[in-house]
Amino acid sequence: MKVLNTPLPGVIIIEPRLFGDKRGFFLESYSATRYREAGLDVEFVQDNHSRSSHHVLRGLHFQLRHPQGKLVRVSRGSVFDVVADVRTGSPTFGQWFGVELNDDNARQLYIPPGYAHGFQVLSDVADFEYKCTDYYHPEDEGGVAWNDPGLGIEWPCPEQAIVSDKDQRWGPLQALTDEQLPPYLL
């Protein structure tokens, strides 16, 4: 497997080894020892799976006191996956990074705790599966507007974005106080 760094510290792209043959392919989507050897020494406690139709945009979300590290991948279709640094005191605060994840490249993205995360679906349907390092705490959830001009995220299809009522209500990053944002843990 290959591990690629990104401009955001700790956010890494993982390309698992894919075994193709006349039947299709096989890959290990996670292995504790192999990922630890590659520098991902974290414990996952919850697996999630969401299915979304074309142009759906989920995010940008984070948890405040229970920030979740996420190992995300797309098992069907294609998404433009986005991470934004919302950690108070981070040198890269307010910066974002995006990458296409799809069931062809089998690419995964590891997002350390404290970053905000979202994605937009590029295919007719997308199955988005991910492992989390902490549990879901709905009372602890925070968010930033997906179209925050201060972040300037270059979503692929912003005019066609299908967004939940909840996600439409998030405000811009600059409106959030330090107490409303995850800390920057060195």
Ligand SMILES: Cc1cn([C@H]2C[C@H](O)[C@@H](COP(=O)(O)OP(=O)(O)O[C@H]3O[C@H](C)C(=O)[C@H](O)[C@H]3O)O2)c(=O)[nH]c1=O
């Ligand atoms: C996240 C989550 C949700 N739920 C329930 C709560 C709602 O009744 C329903 C849909 O939740 P929500 O609209 O928050 O789902 P997403 O918009 O996909 O939220 C996720 O979207 C972005 C991309 C993320 O990175 C986070 O993992 C997460 O915030 O699932 C659960 O039961 N457990 C969970 O861990």
